Amino acid sequence: MLSNQELSAILDVGEAMLTYGGEVSRIEQTVSKMCMAYGAERVDAFSITSSMIVTVRLPGEEVLTQTCRIREWAIDYGRLAELDELAGEIAEKHLNPKEIGKRLEKAKTTSEMSGIYTYVGSVLAAGGFAMFFGGSFRDGISAAILALVFTLIDRKVNHAWLNRIAYSFITSFVSGMIAIGMVEMGVGEHLDKIMIGGIMLVIPGIALANAVRDLLLGDVITGLLRLCESLLIAAGVAAGFAAALFLGRGWL
């Protein structure tokens, strides 16, 4: 029969899935499924991006409720896939809390690729999209260089103390200035295409689409939360690029 410890373990898995970018409604279902597998009569799981609450009704009189807080949001689909698999196994095999804890730790520290891949990824993303939107090969190279610098700053400078909006503003501003620099140096041809390549790295486009999706699916609170956050970050990005363009136009 489901104990509080087991529920804690299940909740930890759910929390991890939310942290690594899982879909809210799907995770609610996954948690329910795990609890039901341990013999629950009824499970009510509810989650928003920053908190999850589960109430389980067991056969007999007992009712368990636990909540957990999701503190950060760092998308990692490799870990999410591991956790998804773990959740399936928990439901099938009724793993005990210690076992779940061990597997969870392993899943949370899985690292698909070393830091250098982050550079590769951002170079491909920025360069690819600069050309996708019509830029020339030189624009692609410029955007790629922009991506390298951007990633370097992102990784080396400790920005945990900055709020997301301020950070978006600063990185966008720096990206904008680099783009202008590229054109000035004669590497890049079309400033707008290079900047678009850079923008793709910072805009919360995915988060925005997810926000509207959550709203449309009826997860109004999550949707609104994500929407507001996305809009604020987008505003930060806009301000950053605008500032760079404004300053740059003065020089160009």
Next chain:
Amino acid sequence: MMVQVLMAFIGSLGFSILLHTKKEWLWLAAIGGAVTWCLYLICANNMNSYFVCNLVAAIGASLYGELMAAIFKTAPVIFRVPAMVPLIPGGSLYYTLSAALAKDNIAFAEKGLETVITAFAISVGIVAVNIVCEPFRKRA
């Protein structure tokens, strides 16, 4: 046009890496981006509405995500998000900003609306597929 599809592939590959997708799935996730963009281009060839084109392409991307998720027994998000990336209105957003700075209010409104409508179309696509596929999901 082929260059664009290739760039969509490269861009999606880049994002898949940034999202820490499992190594063995990287190429499939990136192909999703190319396929989605092909779908968009086919639509754009036959009609004028960017709302519909984005909607159809988003539905395609979501279906791709669900298909891959069923094959590999994992979460659809993992394949859906990289596939969607070429649709994200990065260009529209930039031109919206540009117009605002140039004080071109007409262009600002036009590009701004384009950005919002595109994002909306993408979301509707995701939701539509979600609702249809929901009853068929075996794994939670």
